[in-house]
Amino acid sequence: MASVGVDSEVTRIMIGVNESSIKGYPHASISSKSAFEWTLNKIIRSNTSGFKLLFLHVQVPDEDGFDDVDSIYASPQDFRDANRKDKINGSHLLEYFVNRCHDIGVVCEAWVKRGDAKEVICHEVKRVKPDLLVVGNRGLGPFQRVFVGTVSEFCVKHCECPVVTIKRSAEETPHDPVDD
Amino acid sequence: MASVGVDSEVTRIMIGVNESSIKGYPHASISSKSAFEWTLNKIIRSNTSGFKLLFLHVQVPDEDGFDDVDSIYASPQDFRDANRKDKINGSHLLEYFVNRCHDIGVVCEAWVKRGDAKEVICHEVKRVKPDLLVVGNRGLGPFQRVFVGTVSEFCVKHCECPVVTIKRSAEETPHDPVDD
Numbered sequence: 001m002a003s004v005g006v007d008s009e010v011t012r013i014m015i016g017v018n019e020s021s022i023k024g025y026p027h028a029s030i031s032s033k034s035a036f037e038w039t040l041n042k043i044i045r046s047n048t049s050g051f052k053l054l055f056l057h058v059q060v061p062d063e064d065g066f067d068d069v070d071s072i073y074a075s076p077q078d079f080r081d082a083n084r085k086d087k088i089n090g091s092h093l094l095e096y097f098v099n100r101c102h103d104i105g106v107v108c109e110a111w112v113k114r115g116d117a118k119e120v121i122c123h124e125v126k127r128v129k130p131d132l133l134v135v136g137n138r139g140l141g142p143f144q145r146v147f148v149g150t151v152s153e154f155c156v157k158h159c160e161c162p163v164v165t166i167k168r169s170a171e172e173t174p175h176d177p178v179d180d
Numbered sequence: 181m182a183s184v185g186v187d188s189e190v191t192r193i194m195i196g197v198n199e200s201s202i203k204g205y206p207h208a209s210i211s212s213k214s215a216f217e218w219t220l221n222k223i224i225r226s227n228t229s230g231f232k233l234l235f236l237h238v239q240v241p242d243e244d245g246f247d248d249v250d251s252i253y254a255s256p257q258d259f260r261d262a263n264r265k266d267k268i269n270g271s272h273l274l275e276y277f278v279n280r281c282h283d284i285g286v287v288c289e290a291w292v293k294r295g296d297a298k299e300v301i302c303h304e305v306k307r308v309k310p311d312l313l314v315v316g317n318r319g320l321g322p323f324q325r326v327f328v329g330t331v332s333e334f335c336v337k338h339c340e341c342p343v344v345t346i347k348r349s350a351e352e353t354p355h356d357p358v359d360d
Contacts, residue, residue: 011222038342042191042311047227131222132344156336156345162218164312164344165336 010107013039014054014130014161016121016151019093021180028096029180030173031136035166036097039134040104048105055097055110056124057090058117118154125159132162138180139167190287193219194234194310194341196301196331199273201360208276209360210353211316215346216277219314220284228285235277235290236304238297239270298334305339312342318360319347 017032028036044051073079090112101108113120125133137152152165174180197212208216224231253259270292281288293300305313317332332345354360 011225043223045191045227045230047225047230050225050227162344162346164342166342 010050010052011132012052012054012128012130013043013132013134014056014125014128015039015097016117016133016135016155017055017057017093017097018117018136019057021178022174026092028093029136031138031166031168031180033136034168034172035134035136036100038166040106044106051106053097053101053106053108054128054130055094055108056121057093057110057112058120059090059112059114060117061114118151118158121151121155122159125155125161130161132164133159134164134166137165137167138177139173140177190230190232191312192232192234192308192310193223193312193314194236194305194308195219195277196297196313196315196335197235197237197273197277198297198316199237201358202354206272208273209316211318211346211348211360213316214348214352215314215316216280218346220286224286231286233277233281233286233288234308234310235274235288236301237270237273237290237292238300239292239294240297241294298331298338301331301335302339305335305341310341312344313339314344314346317345317347318357319353320357 015032015035017036018029020027020029039053073082094110094112098108098110113124121133121135133155135152135155137150140150152163156163156165168180195212195215197216198209200207200209219233253262274290274292278288278290293304301313301315313335315332315335317330320330332343336343336345348360
């Protein structure tokens with residue numbers, strides 16, 4: 001039988017993950033979880049030693065100002081506290097994915113970057129050179145997309161590696177589909 | 181250890197394949213082969229029993245008229261002969277992929293449809309419901325794309341399943357990158 005790259009290095013899959021946009025729910029977004037579960041169930045399957053997962057969470061500094069509406073900055077320390085809070089949220093998010101991988105026996109790495117999600121993801125793809133990038137997508141219609149932007153569309157166009165976009169299933173979509 | 185969908189059905193990956201556009205070379209295009217090899221090496225790896233490959237070749241009837249420039253149609257039989265020739269070409273193409281799968285031990289199916297490639301692929305995705313569609317792409321710049329169209333971009337936007345586009349590597353690109 002011909003070789004199927006059995007002896008080659010593991011397949012490295014980067015997954016872009018973000019926090020839920022639902023207020024007061026500091027966990028992974030529905031579309032991030034969909035992207036992760038799809039990768040496990042459809043690609044990795046039982047071949048846990050053939051893959052390595054790379055989780056990238058991009059924190060958007062002051063995304064829309066809402067988070068800072070009730071914040072009062074009176075000293076440099078206040079800014080440091082805010083930054084620390086952001087960082088803690090990021091690692092909390094990554095902990096979920098890393099723990100799941102650990103339970104299943106899939107090698108992984110996870111890290112947080114700050115900046116514009118789509119730009120940072122493409123930059124990290126260039127740096128880390130994964131075999132595949134998996135990103136979630138809310139599956140919004142064109143009208144809704146105008147307002148929320150689509151990181152996934154940008155990545156498909158600009159990232160220097162194969163990219164697959166995983167939409168949430170219909171039953172996972174919240175009442176307001178812009179929520180995630 | 182948690183389950184990773186080990187017991188679930190196989191992952192069904194559809195691969196859109198086409199003939200080389202290089203005149204007098206009736207074999208699979210470079211980008212089709214790239215898409216296929218990527219799927220084997222990066223996704224299926226050693227887990228040959230976990231996947232089923234579905235090869236779809238869409239024959240474009242009279243794509244640009246060039247094929248018919250030297251043909252003379254004098255009777256209904258001439259048209260039947262031309263159609264039979266098209267069909268033979270299509271099955272010859274699929275034979276390459278099916279043989280490779282057979283050698284490796286990956287279950288597969290392959291079929292030919294006629295029509296507009298992008299429309300037919302999306303239609304077949306709707307009908308067959310694969311877990312993933314893999315399509316090749318010549319990796320042309322925006323200027324060149326205007327003239328040759330991109331089936332892959334259409335599929336990414338419109339097909340009802342996750343889609344991944346595999347570009348040819350730089351060393352596989354022929355002298356004229358529009359050739360494939």
